[in-house]
Amino acid sequence: xxIGELKVNKNYRKALLEDILVKYVGLLLAFILMCSVxxxxxxxxxxxxxxxxxxxxxxxxxxxxxxxxxxxxxxxxPKAEPQKKAExxxxxxxxxxxxxxxxxxxxxxxxxxxxxxRCQPCRMLVAQTFPKKExxxxxxxxxxxxxxxxxxxQKEAQKFNIKxxxxxxxxxxxxxxxxxxxxxxxxxDYLSALTELRDAxxxxxxxxxxxxxDPANPAAYLQLAKGHLAKGNRDEAxxxxxxxxxxxxxxxxxxxxxxxxxxxAFYADSQRFDxxxxxxxxxxxxxxxxxxxxxxxxxELIMDFYIRLKNEKKVVECxxxxxxxxxxxxxxxxxxxxxxxxYFFARAHMLEKAIEAAQKMATxxxxxxxxxxxxxxxxxxxxxxxxxxxxxxxxxxxxxxxxxxxxxxDKGLRQATELGMYYARKGDAENMKECxxxxxxxxxxxxxxxxxxIELAQAAAPADKQEWDKAVANxxxxxxxxxxxxxxxxxxxxxxxxxxxxxxxxxxIETFDELIKKFxxxxxxxxxKQQVLPQLKKEAAGK
Numbered sequence: 001x002x003i004g005e006l007k008v009n010k011n012y013r014k015a016l017l018e019d020i021l022v023k024y025v026g027l028l029l030a031f032i033l034m035c036s037v038x039x040x041x042x043x044x045x046x047x048x049x050x051x052x053x054x055x056x057x058x059x060x061x062x063x064x065x066x067x068x069x070x071x072x073x074x075x076x077x078p079k080a081e082p083q084k085k086a087e088x089x090x091x092x093x094x095x096x097x098x099x100x101x102x103x104x105x106x107x108x109x110x111x112x113x114x115x116x117x118r119c120q121p122c123r124m125l126v127a128q129t130f131p132k133k134e135x136x137x138x139x140x141x142x143x144x145x146x147x148x149x150x151x152x153x154q155k156e157a158q159k160f161n162i163k164x165x166x167x168x169x170x171x172x173x174x175x176x177x178x179x180x181x182x183x184x185x186x187x188x189d190y191l192s193a194l195t196e197l198r199d200a201x202x203x204x205x206x207x208x209x210x211x212x213x214d215p216a217n218p219a220a221y222l223q224l225a226k227g228h229l230a231k232g233n234r235d236e237a238x239x240x241x242x243x244x245x246x247x248x249x250x251x252x253x254x255x256x257x258x259x260x261x262x263x264x265a266f267y268a269d270s271q272r273f274d275x276x277x278x279x280x281x282x283x284x285x286x287x288x289x290x291x292x293x294x295x296x297x298x299x300e301l302i303m304d305f306y307i308r309l310k311n312e313k314k315v316v317e318c319x320x321x322x323x324x325x326x327x328x329x330x331x332x333x334x335x336x337x338x339x340x341x342x343y344f345f346a347r348a349h350m351l352e353k354a355i356e357a358a359q360k361m362a363t364x365x366x367x368x369x370x371x372x373x374x375x376x377x378x379x380x381x382x383x384x385x386x387x388x389x390x391x392x393x394x395x396x397x398x399x400x401x402x403x404x405x406x407x408x409x410d411k412g413l414r415q416a417t418e419l420g421m422y423y424a425r426k427g428d429a430e431n432m433k434e435c436x437x438x439x440x441x442x443x444x445x446x447x448x449x450x451x452x453x454i455e456l457a458q459a460a461a462p463a464d465k466q467e468w469d470k471a472v473a474n475x476x477x478x479x480x481x482x483x484x485x486x487x488x489x490x491x492x493x494x495x496x497x498x499x500x501x502x503x504x505x506x507x508x509i510e511t512f513d514e515l516i517k518k519f520x521x522x523x524x525x526x527x528x529k530q531q532v533l534p535q536l537k538k539e540a541a542g543k
Contacts, residue, residue: 088136091146095156095175098145102173108198109171110142113149113162117526121184122166132187138194142170170197179230196230203227207240218248218255225262234270241266245279251286257294260286261301268305276305296325296333303337307344315344319357329364335372338364342379346386355383374403378411394419407442416442417450424458432458449486456487460494468502489515489522496528500536509536 092098095111102109116122129135147153149165156162160169160177168190170178179197181190196203207224210217225240244259251257260283267276284298303318322337329335338361345354358379365372381396397419404412420435436451446452459474475495479488492515499507512528519525 089130089139089144091144093146093152095145095147098143099171099173099175102143102171105143106173107141107143108173108178109175110139110144110194111156111160111169111171112144112146112166113153113157113160113169114146114166115148115150117530118150119165124184125166125190129185129187129190132191135187135191138191168194170194179232196226200227200230203230216247218244218253218259221247222255222259222262229266234266238263238266238270257283257286257292257297261297264301264305268308273305273309277302280305290325293331296322296331299325300333300337303340307340310348312344312348312350315341329370329372332370334364335361335370335375339375339379342383346383351383351387355380358383368403371409374400374409374411377403378415381415394422397422401438405442413439413442413448413450417453420450420454421457424454425461425464427461452482452485452487453490455482456485456491456494459491460498463494463498463501466501468498471498472502489519489524492519493524493528505536505540509533509540512536 091112092101095109098109098111101107114122114125116126147156149157149162149167160167160180164182166182166184168181170180172178178200181193181197185193203223204227207220207222207227210220211224214220221240221244225237225244228234228237228240241259241263245256245263248254248256248259260279264276264279264283267273267279280298280301283301284295287294290296299318299321303315303322306314306318319337319341323334326332326334338357341357342354342361345351345357358376361379362373362376368374377396377399381393381400384392384396397415400415401412401419404410404415407413416435416438420432420439423429423432423435432454436454439451439454440446443450456475456478459478460471462468462470462474472495475491475498479491479495482488482491485491492511496508496511496515499505499511512533515522516525516529516533
């Protein structure tokens with residue numbers, strides 16, 4: 001991905017860092033996930049077919065987190081009925097039916113190949129992108145079809161040569177692919193990509209028309225390239241971009257900067273990094289004093305290219321150049337550069353250098369006016385977590401809470417919860433109580449249920465020492481005293497696991513059955529029903 005995506009797609013980078021760094025072991029979430037591993041061998045296939053698509057956050061295979069293990073789905077014939085309405089959109093579950101509707105209405109088709117249950121980027125797309133009104137308004141202009149790439153949609157996944165999910169494909173009414181958007185995208189980026197796909201043919205036609213009228217019009221070549229890029233016509237796109245640069249080499253018409261930027265990104269996406277860097281350097285020479293921001297844009301592009309080449313020395317040089325051009329972070333580029341450097345070092349497991357970069361980031365905004373000090377503290381907290389440095393983790397966890405006391409950045413509340421869970425499992429009642437008070441100050445009615453999660457973590461703490469009976473007693477007491485808690489599904493799950501580890505298989509099955517009955521739509525119930533209970537019942541039957 002190029003620097004534009006690097007800036008826009010912060011949610012992906014956050015997910016990537018959390019995938020690289022190990023979350024602190026004191027979290028209740030870690031406990032629940034740890035428990036789920038008990039059953040992982042039972043429902044995970046030993047080996048995946050080579051052609052089965054993997055869960056990836058971006059189309060590129062560069063720097064992506066390890067894919068989640070897909071589960072086998074029963075091979076059943078897709079039904080033509082629409083799926084349940086989700087995110088305010090109506091999705092069909094059969095491509096042939098969708099194409100019939102598209103022909104009748106003269107609409108294009110948007111095909112989503114996904115599996116939110118087992119794919120983190122798929123869940124992110126559902127949780128962060130689809131709920132946005134502007135995305136929904138756009139998608140309502142299409143016939144929508146959603147298929148499980150690992151289940152009933154395997155045939156379509158093979159037909160369209162799907163290598164990773166989620167993948168969104170736009171089709172004409174005849175079923176011919178117009179183009180695709182791979183991986184997780186935030187709302188703005190997702191909408192932009194789909195808009196370019198929708199308008200691809202129009203941009204090509206209008207670009208060609210304008211070129212006939214004025215062969216020296218760089219805007220026409222850029223429009224033509226935009227259409228070809230959306231459709232995946234890379235050779236035609238390259239010719240158009242190179243022509244756009246050629247007709248306005250000195251930026252006399254004000255479009256050379258855009259042409260150089262797009263051409264550099266194109267070369268990089270084609271793995272031609274020498275040409276990408278050379279083109280980006282030419283971009284910088286158009287504006288050596290950075291009066292119009294082209295020198296800064298050039299440095300950002302080159303930094304991204306060297307990140308992809310894993311050239312540490314050059315990446316650091318680019319960061320220094322960006323900070324030189326934006327010393328007070330007025331453009332936001334210096335902070336982004338240091339943050340990118342943190343991710344670069346973390347990915348390479350050079351955590352000491354990542355910590356140093358995060359600390360330098362904080363010096364750009366010591367009073368947290370632009371939020372950099374908070375971002376720095378959060379990164380440092382995660383980095384020290386991965387190093388198992390409890391003292392430093394606690395220090396920066398408290399710093400995050402201090403810098404976001406009203407939870408305006410949606411970080412203080414979450415961190416108070418994590419810290420409270422840590423103290424709960426440490427048996428530190430005084431500090432745990434303080435965290436609960438902090439949570440209730442930020443969320444007076446505990447609408448998110450975080451205070452209850454801390455108490456549940458305290459109840460489940462004996463499980464860390466394999467004191468299963470004690471953990472069972474504590475969790476049951478929690479359930480009795482928190483009958484309206486939002487954490488009850490998690491409590492049932494933890495109770496079932498403790499029964500299982502304590503050798504009480506029938507009680508485990510009974511607990512999971514009750515979980516499914518009382519909270520059928522909870523993630524815990526869905527996992528229990530689809531993955532855990534079938535195996536447990538086989539075990540109980542001696543199979």
